[in-house]
Amino acid sequence: MRLDVVSIFPEYLAALDLSLVGKAAKSGLLDVRVHDLREWTYDRHRTVDDTPYGGGAGMVMKPEPWGEALDAVAPADGPSQPRLIVPTPAGRPFTQELAYELAAEPWLAFACGRYEGIDARVAAHAAERMRVDEVSIGDYVLNGGEVAVLVIVEAVARLLPGVIGNPESLSEESHSGDGLLEYPVYTKPPTWRGHAVPDVLLSGNHGLVAQWRHHESVRRTAERRPDLLAAWGAAVADKDDAVS
Numbered sequence: 001m002r003l004d005v006v007s008i009f010p011e012y013l014a015a016l017d018l019s020l021v022g023k024a025a026k027s028g029l030l031d032v033r034v035h036d037l038r039e040w041t042y043d044r045h046r047t048v049d050d051t052p053y054g055g056g057a058g059m060v061m062k063p064e065p066w067g068e069a070l071d072a073v074a075p076a077d078g079p080s081q082p083r084l085i086v087p088t089p090a091g092r093p094f095t096q097e098l099a100y101e102l103a104a105e106p107w108l109a110f111a112c113g114r115y116e117g118i119d120a121r122v123a124a125h126a127a128e129r130m131r132v133d134e135v136s137i138g139d140y141v142l143n144g145g146e147v148a149v150l151v152i153v154e155a156v157a158r159l160l161p162g163v164i165g166n167p168e169s170l171s172e173e174s175h176s177g178d179g180l181l182e183y184p185v186y187t188k189p190p191t192w193r194g195h196a197v198p199d200v201l202l203s204g205n206h207g208l209v210a211q212w213r214h215h216e217s218v219r220r221t222a223e224r225r226p227d228l229l230a231a232w233g234a235a236v237a238d239k240d241d242a243v244s
């Protein structure tokens, strides 16, 4: 997979050279290219934003540098086009389902905008030749899209075949598999500062362990994410209906 990221803070994306994503890049599984938007500005101050039409606080990112940056990253007459992801608080929610969808793409491009946003014509113009998704990583305020790109890239890259050691671990995680939150995990020592590991986990009885883990997933989901529990319950009911 090829990943292009355009940002006015390219150094923010240095984290992509680390750990899992960095290893995937070194092994050739990922071709990560980070670009400085200011490369496509020509005035002395390398201006990338201006005041918003219609008034209001903050600044909006100008369309011209973005248009030229996207033309350079993905030429209109090129053999293929990337899927463009624009992180924004006004976007569709980023979910594990969308992560799987993006992991199937051969080429993703990310446009990192500042919180006030990029001139809306940039996405509209790009959509004339590539698929554009405006995506939010959550209902809170960031100052720019770079952090969101790091979140999205990590969630997507780890799904690529060969990126993480044991693909088994992908199935038992929160938000994948059965849709419940993951059960609590423990390792040695069996007692630590007066806190003991639940006996069932030391019993060697795999059936009891699986039962305990499922119960803990349901308990935790009910406690912390009743919305997910409702969806899970409905899915189980559908499955029961299907077999009855």
Ligand SMILES: O[C@H]1NC=Nc2ccccc21
Residues within 6 Å of the ligand: 087, 088, 089, 090, 113, 114, 115, 135, 136, 137, 138, 139, 140, 141, 142, 143, 144, 145, 146, 148
């Ligand atoms: O994903 C968003 N969540 C909240 N704020 C943002 C700001 C800029 C880009 C993206 C986001």
